[in-house]
Amino acid sequence: MKPIPEILRERPWLGWIIFLATVAIVFLLGMLASSIIERRAEAIFAYTPQLTFQEYEPRNEKWGEFFPRQYNSYLRTAQTDFRSRHGGSAMVDMLEESPRMAVLWAGYLFSRDYNQGRGHYYAVEDVYNSLRTGAPSASVPSPQPNTCWTCKSPDVPRLMNQTSVADFYRGTWDTKGTEVLNPIGCADCHDSKTMNLRISRPALIEAFEAMGRDISKSSHQEMRSLVCAQCHVEYYFNKNIVEGVQYLVFPWKNGMSAEEMEVYYDNIEFSDWTHTLSRAPMLKAQHPDYEMYLTGTHASRGVSCADCHMPFKSEGGQKFTDHHLQSPLNNVANSCQVCHREETQKLIEDVYSRQDKIIENRNILETLLVRCHVEAKAAWDKGASEGQMKEILYDIRHAQWRWDMAAAGHGNSFHAPVETGRIISGGIALAQEARIKLARLLASLGHNLEIPYPDISTKEKAQAFIGLDMKKLKAEKKIFLETILPVWIRTGKEREGRY
Numbered sequence: 001m002k003p004i005p006e007i008l009r010e011r012p013w014l015g016w017i018i019f020l021a022t023v024a025i026v027f028l029l030g031m032l033a034s035s036i037i038e039r040r041a042e043a044i045f046a047y048t049p050q051l052t053f054q055e056y057e058p059r060n061e062k063w064g065e066f067f068p069r070q071y072n073s074y075l076r077t078a079q080t081d082f083r084s085r086h087g088g089s090a091m092v093d094m095l096e097e098s099p100r101m102a103v104l105w106a107g108y109l110f111s112r113d114y115n116q117g118r119g120h121y122y123a124v125e126d127v128y129n130s131l132r133t134g135a136p137s138a139s140v141p142s143p144q145p146n147t148c149w150t151c152k153s154p155d156v157p158r159l160m161n162q163t164s165v166a167d168f169y170r171g172t173w174d175t176k177g178t179e180v181l182n183p184i185g186c187a188d189c190h191d192s193k194t195m196n197l198r199i200s201r202p203a204l205i206e207a208f209e210a211m212g213r214d215i216s217k218s219s220h221q222e223m224r225s226l227v228c229a230q231c232h233v234e235y236y237f238n239k240n241i242v243e244g245v246q247y248l249v250f251p252w253k254n255g256m257s258a259e260e261m262e263v264y265y266d267n268i269e270f271s272d273w274t275h276t277l278s279r280a281p282m283l284k285a286q287h288p289d290y291e292m293y294l295t296g297t298h299a300s301r302g303v304s305c306a307d308c309h310m311p312f313k314s315e316g317g318q319k320f321t322d323h324h325l326q327s328p329l330n331n332v333a334n335s336c337q338v339c340h341r342e343e344t345q346k347l348i349e350d351v352y353s354r355q356d357k358i359i360e361n362r363n364i365l366e367t368l369l370v371r372c373h374v375e376a377k378a379a380w381d382k383g384a385s386e387g388q389m390k391e392i393l394y395d396i397r398h399a400q401w402r403w404d405m406a407a408a409g410h411g412n413s414f415h416a417p418v419e420t421g422r423i424i425s426g427g428i429a430l431a432q433e434a435r436i437k438l439a440r441l442l443a444s445l446g447h448n449l450e451i452p453y454p455d456i457s458t459k460e461k462a463q464a465f466i467g468l469d470m471k472k473l474k475a476e477k478k479i480f481l482e483t484i485l486p487v488w489i490r491t492g493k494e495r496e497g498r499y
Helices: 004-010 012-047 060-064 068-078 100-104 120-129 155-162 165-170 173-179 202-210 220-229 258-267 289-293 305-309 344-381 386-408 417-444 459-465 470-496
Strands: 236-238 247-249 312-315 318-321
Touching: 060 068, 068 120, 068 318, 100 344, 100 386, 100 459, 120 470, 155 165, 155 173, 165 247, 173 470, 202 247, 220 289, 220 305, 258 386, 344 386, 344 417, 386 417
Parallel strands: none
Antiparallel strands: 236 247, 312 318
8 A cells, every 4th residue: 555645646636635624524523512612501591590589489570580481481371372172271161161060069169150271371360250269248258268379379389488388278368369469480380599390389298298108209200290280189178187277188198099089088078068959068179180190191101291281392502391381282293293203183183082082971970960969959859868868969979079080180081081981980880879779769758750850051041050140149259350359469569569
């Protein structure tokens, strides 16, 4: 082989190629080094700024000064223009969708008003506007306890840490209503010093302790669901923990399944209300999204809530979590197609198919439960005794608990279609058993004819059937919104300005 200098003398153009290749390699290495330095600087600026606000700062816009990308995406939760077949960000009147619900909740505030909420951005506003809430009046004898605010605002951890958790639960809206202003946001899920995900609500920590588990040992991926589980769960107010306090508790001591929570409630003889038609001691499922999610295929594969509802996105070369919490159906490319390579429309239709099938059977259970309550009332009217009715009423209680477990979590039919279907089928069996027992009891009381099904084809007819005076309720709400609420908000803004 000839020496390299001799080769270059014979082929001078080869030297230019080597020179240009060397220049290109040096240039690319320089660009790579520059990019690494830039990204490190970007990361320092984006993730570890020197924060200047208080530890429990509730105002999301203050956090937005240091985390503009996340905050700007969060502001998009104000959008209410997406409506899927069974959900989305638009407010949906669920009592209009299914008037049977008004009868199922007769005697409970949900029979007045039950809307699918518009999202975190409107958490405080929607609670104020609901016909289920308000100041003292003929229809609402006392204002709601502060415990109702627990999941609605980052002002809650601030108030809890000013005094104590029990002290916050002890008050009512007229004592803390002026201090709850900011909708769900940054301080609910993030530590202000490290930006790490954190649990800001004690009820979840206490629920883990009741199960013998230490939530502080959860992984980062688990935390991406657990921060949601602070609120998207079943809960009740326990007045026995601290006297005079509506203490928030998750009924997980026996486990998180519908049956395990039901046993827990039965053992402590708890009921949310007594049904005005059947007189059954009823349970109201709140929104058991986390419990149901855990039984689904995504949870079993380690997919967190944030993976689908807050997927990663890139902007200006910066990768961050999209804080526009929304239905994955409005963001299929980033939420679903990261794992599933099917076409967008095929994925959406698959979701709708699961939801349609679950709702089909849920509607059957709803109709059976309406019959249960109406027939139970007929039995009371015919002279049935408490001893004759006790077992029947518990069948109704347990059947409706299963219906509510399926209905209260709007995403359950997708998160866990198999478990949701199982729960509904169990409810159908219990409702049918209650009706058989009622038929036998009515026959023994001398009534062998069918109890007519009421005309509840609209929300208005259903509410009239259970004795609600909606005109009066709406007039009282109007007084609250126009006279009391503006004073609360003005007082709260003045206080907030002194932070």
